[in-house]
Amino acid sequence: GAGVSQTPSNKVTEKGKYVELRCDPISGHTALYWYRQSLGQGPEFLIYFQGTGAADDSGLPNDRFFAVRPEGSVSTLKIQRTERGDSAVYLCASSLRQNNEQFFGPGTRLTVL
């Protein structure tokens, strides 16, 4: 079956713009995670969904970041008023249930000019 997919693979935007990053998890996976990875670092947790609800959004850096998962499948990470410091690879992962192996997508490389 298909793995986790993310679109777009690359996104270049200007400072101050709004962006949306999409994640399609593996079918049937109830848990979905967003991470952000800066160059030379490991991924950092942003937010976790169990079904439709955000069970933990403690990793979101500020209120410019928001994520939704309205039907418990596809998720969208939204960033308002982008800043150059938001430039990173945004990774999405899903797992069948909590405490299981997480399967990662290829990521979206966001560049804010």
Place this chain on the structure above:
Amino acid sequence: SQQGEEDPQALSIQEGENATMNCSYKTSINNLQWYRQNSGRGLVHLILIRSNEREKHSGRLRVTLDTSKKSSSLLITASRAADTASYFCATSGGYNKLIFGAGTRLAVHP
């Protein structure tokens, strides 16, 4: 913030040699996982070891976990050029929110 640290930060070896990477973490865990990443993109899950396990094998991979020292090691035996990648350990506390280290960059030379 990151949970722990991998050691070494970079490792360069010849094909056929073994590669050992270490990971230390700070808080109690449910499990610890190792991932591989090529070219700064998708992470590939290698192995998961639970907090009540001490050693686990998968093919050429051997992982150990010492919860008293809050450390883990990943051994890749008989390395190949295709093993060149960054390797990350990630710890899981409650519901599997993963906290990653900064990674070890492994280069295997033919």
